[in-house]
Amino acid sequence: MNSLTHPKTHTRFPILGLKLVSSLSVAENPSILHDKNEQKLSPLDPIQLFNHWNNSRDCSARDTKIFHAHFLKTKIFHSNAFVANSLVAAYCKYAHMIYALKLFDKIPHPNIVSWNVMITGFNQNSLFEDSWRAFCRMRSFGFEPNEFTYGSVLSACSALQFPFCGKLVYSLVVKNGFFSNGYVRSGMIDLFAKYCCFEDALRVFYDVSCENVVCWNAIISGAVKNGENWVALNLFRQMCGRFLLPNSFTFPSILTACAALEELDLGKGVQGWVIKRGARGDVFVGTAIVDMYAKCGEMDEAVKEFFRMPVFNVVSWTAMISGFVQNDDFISVLQFFKEMIKLREVINNYTVTSVLTACADPAMVKEAIQIQCWIFKTGFYSDSAVKASLMNMYSKIGEIDLSEMVFKETEDFQDVGIWAVMISAFAQNRNSEKAIDMFQRMLQEGLKPNKFCSSSVLSIVDSLDFSRQIHCYTLKVGLAFDVSVGNSLSTMYSKCGRLVESYEVFQQIVEKDNVSCASMISGFAEHGHTDQAFQLFRDMLFEETVPDDMTLTAVLAACSAIRSLNSGKEVHAYAFRGGIVKKVLVCGALVNMYSKCGALDTARRVFDMMPVKDKVSCSSLVSGYAQNECIEEAVRLFLEMQMADLEVDSFTLSSILGAVSQLNGPGIGTQLHAHVIKTSLESEVSVGSSLLRMYSKCGSIDDCRKAFLQIKKPDLISWTAMISSYAQHGKGAEALRLYELMRESGTEPDSVTFVGVLSACSHSGLIEEGYFHLKSMVKDYGIEPGYRHYACMVDLLGRSGRLKEAERFIKNMPIKPDSLVWGTLLAACKMHGDIELGRLAAQKVLEFEPYDVGAYVSLSNMCADVGQWEEVLKIRHVMDGTGARKDPGWSTV
Structure with a gap:
């Protein structure tokens, strides 16, 4: 009731403009509102006035207290349960729960509504434990809950993460016949979907045939939150088949499922429903549409839908920025972020972490520093998630010292997540010593390294003894059966040549994922057990596990290892049928497989059909041409890479240098050497080794020696190549001197190195030295000749x-x-x-x-x-x- 209007003069008398005491006076003594013609207003009902006042925007807790005093004075409170319950609800509304509870305890005869008001009030003020206690107290007093009680207490159980208590409540629901009520069932579905087994939520949903859209929304949302996206889409089809109309709560969940599955066509169909139902203006639905297009890689459509939204919020802006990050469009990320700042849009830590992810590129060091300055200025630096992203960003651009600086400035050293990011940063930069030291520091300070810490350390440690200690720790704290830790352990044992132990760890992983299988398949292939690799792949298919691009890449690597063209073609057919053949990773593996198997024409066809050609596939094909002595094709493809501005890495250059070395002439090789110097790759061990082998075959031992000296950290292969080059050119003394330098550097020779050493002795007639080195093989290094x-x-x-x-x-x-x-x-x-x-x-x-x-x-x-x-x-x-x-x-x- 916003005003009182005189029937004749239409004089407006705004109640909300008066003090509340005056209003109550009018209610009790309406004669004061007489006009000049002595006509009276009809008496006002104080209860009705209170309800109008309580529902208005200008009402406050102080006004509620004044009404409370009036109702006590007029004794309405003790005689009218509706008034008592309304006052309790008003106090709950303004978060005065102490007053509400005291008032509730003074109600002479509380009814079920009174209890519901208190339980709902506790929920509204996030006092969920009090809500649960109120429910238990109500039951002890003999009150029978109704559907509103059950719905509220189930919400409290969900917030408290008490699934067991929720099951007890649901047993009462079933016993008392409220299981068909939509409000109650939706609360139970939500609780089970969040904290129990999703199958239990489905069982509750299918217990009774349901025509309540709220229940359908709850089960669809639960399916999406549990990663059961196909189940969510199937439920949506069932819902539409029953002629139940989806609403603005249904669409975001379905669009999220489409985004996760990259089902663009289905997502467009759901968008048609959105337009038909007139829900396009809903900010949450609009954001879900933008996010769906972004995750499906359709950024042009995402931008169009974004600018069609009548209202933007921080979620929609962040969805756009995350989409650009996912599609490696870092320029657009910064443009949108600058626009947010310019328009003074609300920015949260999710937005900032997405922008920092975009800046994690060596080419964006300047932008990264600017973003950090802005973070300092706006106060986001105190947020732990932002600090973690900063540390991760600096580690990826190679500034590990700055990552350490941010870590040291962290106030909460009890946050295990920050430690995990720092350990991961050291692991990414191949600094095993510091990663291990930080892991040990955590244990010394009483912190328990989580699965991320353990996985990061295991990924870089090359000591079998220390790795076994970490394995023991993970068993002790119960992390060994986590899928990520199990994958790291299995990979670690495989890298250390302990394939049996690797497979044992793999079998102990309870819920194996594609990463587990791909890692194990790769381990089998690398150690020559291709039969087991193929059998594991067959087991995956038998168990109806859908292999992803990583798994197929691992299987194709196994095919490449044994040059099995037929098996490779079968995997190719499977990838084609499953629609995975378009993935860049799989295409590169296919090119490599066909190249290794000598099917260069097929490799070239796969390469030409690739939507996006990357340096891996190019390098594989160049290497294939080189290995099959198709030198002209290798050089031509290398020139095509140059013209397409594709980055040429050390592997590609090594392959092309290996190809041109067969020409026995330094012409093209010298030009490639110039390109190597231009790209500053001459210090790379693989490139340097290929250069010295090329010059060695051309007979230019001086250039060969220069190429060797340019290698920053020679490995066993480069040392051996140089020793063999000296030997082949009759420089036995130089070869033996270089061998001694290799030993002094800490590099242990292998059987191939000794072939070079003995060959040097042979070409120089060094008989005694030859006998000495032949004995040294067995005595010093345990190598059987x-x-x-x-x-x-x-x-x-x-x-x-x-x-x-x-x-x-x-x-x-x-x-x-x-x-x-x-x-x-x-x-x-x-x-x-x-x-x-x-x-x-x-x-x-x-x-x-x-x-x-x-x-x-x-x-x-x-x-x-x-x-x-x-x-x-x-x-x-x-x-x-x-x-x-x-x-x-x-x-x-």
Whole structure:
């Protein structure tokens, strides 16, 4: 009631403009409102006046107290339950719960409405424990709850995360026959969906045939929150099939499900429903539409829908910014953020963390510093989530020192999440020492590292003993069976060569995901157990687990490892049928698989059909061309990458350098070297090793040495390549000196390194050094010599003319000599003209390889050199009888 109007003069007398005491006076003594014609207003009902006043915007807690005093004075409070309940509700409305509770206790005869008012009031003021106690107290006094009571107390159980109490309440609901009430069922569905099993929520929903849209909204929302997006869409179809009209509460949940599943066409259909139902102006529905388009990668449509919204809020702005981040459009992120600041829109920590994610790029260091200054200025720096994002941003742009600075300025060191971000930052920057140190500091300070801390440390630790200690810790605190920790443990054991333990950990993971399977498949493939990799993939399909692009990439890597073209084609067909073949990751793996299997035409077709070509797929194809000696195609594709402004990484350059090294000419290789210097990749170990091998094959040992010296941190492969290059060019002394430098650097040699070392001894005639290094293999490094090592020793003795010693060496070998060893002795015999021993060596070679033309030719030439022409004819006759044919020589001169 906003005014009192005189029936004749229409003089307005605004009640809300008077003091409340005056209004009550008018109500009790209406004669004061007489006009000049002595006509009276009809008496006012104080209760009606209170209700109007309580529902008005200008009412306050003070006014409620004045009404309270009036009702006590007139004794209406003790005689009218409606007035008492209304006063209690008013106090609850203004958060005066102490007054409300005292007043409630003074109600002479409280009824079920009184109890409902108190329980609802506690809920409104987030006093959920008091709400639960009030319900228990009401039951102890013998009051029977109604649907409003049950609905309110179920809301309290949901807020308190008390699913057990909720089940007790629901048992009363079923017992007392309220289970079909929509208000009660929606509360129970919401509770089960949040804190119990979603299947229980579905069971409650399907207990009774429901035509209540609120219940449908509750179960659909619960499905989305539990990640059951297909179930949510199916429920939506059922709802529409029953001719129940969705509303503005239904649409956001369904659109969220479409966004999560990237079901763009279905999302557009739901948008049609939104337009038809006239819900387009709802800010939550509009935001859900924007978010759906953004997550499906349709940013142009997202922008259109955003600007069609009549009202923007921080959620809609943040949805747009997150969409741009997801699509790597960092420029648009900053433009929208600047527009928010310009329009003075509300900005929350989710918005800031999204912007910081966009700035986590080395090319955006300047913008990152500006954003941090703005964060300082606006006070967001005290927010733990923002600090965590700042630390993560700095670690990704390589400024790990700044991440540490932000961490040290954290006030709450009891926040495990901040520690987890810092450990992850060290892990991302391959700083295992600091990551481990921080993990140990957490334990020393009484903090319990969570699954993120454990996973990050396990991802970088290469010590099996320390990793097992972390494994023990995760078992002790119950983290070992978490899927992320289990994945990290399985991967760690696989990297350490403990495949059996890796598989044991994998089997112990209760809820395996695609990451678990992909990691295990990769582990099997890397260690040569491709059969187990394929079997695990089959088990996934049998269990109806849908593989994602990571899993298919791992399986294709297994196909590449064993060069199984047929298996690769089967996986390709599966990916095509499942619609995953368009994923860039899968396309790159397919290109790599076909390249490794020699099917270069198919690899090129897959590459040409890729919607977006990335450096991985380009590098794989370049490598495939190089390995199959298609040098022209490799160079042409490399030039196409340059013209398309695709980033050329060290792997691509290594592949193309390996291809051009087969040309035995430095022309193209020198140009590529210039490009390497231009891109500052000459210090990369893979590129430097490829350069020195290329120059070595071209005979330019000086350039080879320069390329080696440019490598920042030589690894075993680069050391070995340089040693072998020196050996091949007759620089045995330099090769042995380099070997000693390698040992001093802490790099341990392998069997291939010793082949280079022994070859250097052979080319330089260093017999004693050769024997020393052959013994050192077993004594110092536990490496058993192989055929190539023994062949090098035979070559060393043979070049020095010590043929009898070479023969004795062969006879005393711990392994049976093969054609390589005897062939080396045969070459030495030809060099020194020892026909008898040469005949023996040739006979041994032909026992292993009856069609070896080289053995026949070498023996024939030896006989010809000493004039034994009859022997030459015999050897040629035997050679013709075996069908062996010598290819004619040719020259380009």
